Amino acid sequence: MMLVMTLVVDDTADALDAHLAFHLNAGVDFVIASDPRLDDDTKEILEAYSREGCLRVFPTRGAEDTSLLTDMARLAVSEHGADWVIPSTPREFWWPRGESLKDVLAVIPERYAIVQALLRTFAGQRREGQPIGEDWTVRSSLPAPGSGDATPQRLLRPVYRAGPDMIVDPEDWTLGGRRVPLRAWYPIEIFRVSQTPPGAQSDAAVDDLIASGELVVDTRLRDALRTLRDARTGGFALPTEGRSNLAFPVPNIVDDASYAVECAAVGEVDLVRLDRHLRDLEQRIAALEARIWPRVRRALRRLARRPS
């Protein structure tokens, strides 16, 4: 199984090194990266990983390139034999709920073409001289069910089963229902680290939010980066001879039962949505019938007129 990450480098370079090292240890086999900003710092990091043979820089064609994600994904398939493609930014850390990202994706039943990952937003406040990731220890909790301001898709991100003609459309993952997503269970979590540290929040305010349940202490990402970081150079370790330096815990039944509550809170499946889905399907059937029956009638008339 080949897992490729496509990466569009956004406006900050500070997380890039940690991001690449983390995912190569989490089961990603190869990265295709595009850097529309042509920044010297990121270029240097990308070139270093490219020299290691685990990354390829995709030529950039400007920030408005709408087919960039699709083109990178197709390259992942055609030249790197991808079975799954994860489209990411350097601020998103994809955390498997299993031994590795590969391990989690390998057992997804064939009928699902999209696996959705659950977004967790970390709000860090990096202090002077602190290594990257040390402040990523507090994240927002999921909105309460029915709070209404978050559609399920805002809380989720797609991973795609790869195919030669695949299209990656950030606005329509299923391409109008042409791909089946795995609904209501999210075997990967995404730790999205905030782009600008919310310096306005004091430690006391954060403690209050933790006490109220709006924020949650979660040290998994920080601990993983500590494991990978070389204290002497500040760099991060890559897998050695294909062996990861990270050990992701496999959730047990108690973990899964807790996580099920969060998955349910996303609210992706309920009677209202099911009803909407069914009505949409009915309308489409009606539209097809409206086209098909006149054609059938015309064909029958033609047959009837034909001399026997």
Add this chain to the structure above:
Amino acid sequence: MKLVQTLVVRDEADIVAAQIDYHLNAGVDFVIASDHDSRDGTTEILESYSKDGHLRRIPVSGEMRDGPWRTHMARLAATEHGADWVINTDADEFWMSRGGALKDVFAGVPKSHGIVFALSRHFVPRPDDGAFFAERMTVRVSSRVAINDPTSPYRPHLKAAHRADPGITISFGAHTASSSRWLAFHHWHPADVLHFPFRSLEQWENKGVRRARGDKPLGQYLTALRASEGGRSGDRYRALLVDDPTFERGRAHGSLVVDHRLRDALRAIRGDSTESGGASAFDAGVISESVAVRDADLVRLHRHLDAVNVRMAALEDRARRTRAR
């Protein structure tokens, strides 16, 4: 009333005798078993019940064909064994009625209805100290929310029982039954199915590897196969095991509960105890677990609809191409 049990089994020598003994004591009159190429002594166990006149063994081989085999046995129960009611089981499942004996419960079903569903209650593997599985495995999952992970052995589901019908069709896993004669009672679960899917490392690995190559390779079996191929079975099985600290955490969280019913019932059958196990007292978890099954079914329905959607989109695309020509 004659109650017949069907059973699909392959290499389950550690549990099959207890399963048959339990059901014969719980009111089952006769067992029909499809024995799928067993090589671990299961065949000999089944033959011993056959000699006693309690069981009909049907040897089956080759690729697993779960639904057709279950359907065949359920129809035989009607046509050749005079069944009134049929329960469809696996070797790791124990039907326990909720209030009264199994036969009493089925006798209470209105004449217009003929298919009912029992609620599966999944027991978790506990550390293996060499004791019999029912003595060790007395903790089960009681999740108030459905675990919709397609690779989890603990997804909520139901098992079908039905009045005898020579035309009945049983689905894979016996989760549904369809009959032109009988209506189904969907939202009343007269019995629990106490389910013991994984009991030891060896059994988990053997079952997973075998089933992953079968007719419906579920994610839970693929996980076992991958672990076995990678030489990581021990590590992976440890993640499934519920040790004492995990149990305490689960009990505090409400996702794990103690349930001695099968242990007590089997002790009573062996004459080791006067406690009968058997019919359970009111169990608050059954309400939330019934709701979880309903939620899980909604998710299954939505996933099914997604698959229909793909077919629909393909038709629309074809129609569009035809118009363009």
